Amino acid sequence: MSARKAFTTVELITVAALLCGAIALWYYVLMQARMQSGDIEDEQSFHALSASLVGELRRDIRSSLSISSSAPGKWEIDTVSTDRECLPIRETVIYELSQDRLKVRVTRKEKTxxxxxxxxxxxxxxSFNIIP
Incomplete structure (x- = not known):
């Protein structure tokens, strides 16, 4: 007789069940990590876009002469800048929140x-609001 001991059917079924459970758990963790990475990318995109808008708004507010709200969701900022000869010029920058409240338009020198x-x-x- 052989000194080896064979695996029983119960042992094989138990190992297969544990292996399937481990694979299912690994797959669940992988899918959750993938979903969270997409959320993080969306959040980073939002923060980058809002930081760009806030940076432009701060620059305009620093050089502003007056800020007025011409309509709900629309603000006009009179600023001072320089031309090519470094002479001061006055320009109006318009910040406008769209009706669907998903876009902010900045109009400067006829460019939007x-x-x-x-x-x-x-x-x-x-939520976007400029309080004069």
């Missing part, structure tokens, strides 16, 4: 720059 928060905020409305 749009900050679109629709993807970064998952369609949730943003």
């Amino acid at each position: 720059k749009t900050y679109d928060f629709s993807k970064a905020s998952d369609g949730k409305e943003i």
Whole structure:
């Protein structure tokens, strides 16, 4: 007779069940990590976009002569800047919140720059207000 001991059916089934449970747990952890990494990317995108908008707004407020609200969701900031000859000029910068409250438009020298928060905020409305 052989001195080896064979595995019983119960032992094989137990090992297979434990192995399947470990694989299922590993797959669950992997999927949760993947979902959270997508959320982190969306959050980073939102913060980068809002930091850019706030940086531009701060620059305009620092050089502002007056700030007025011409309509709900629309603000005009009269600023002082310099031209090519370094002479001071007065320009008006308009900040406007869209009706769906997902975009902020900044109009300067007839050029409009749009900050679109629709993807970064998952369609949730943003709160943007300038208090003169």
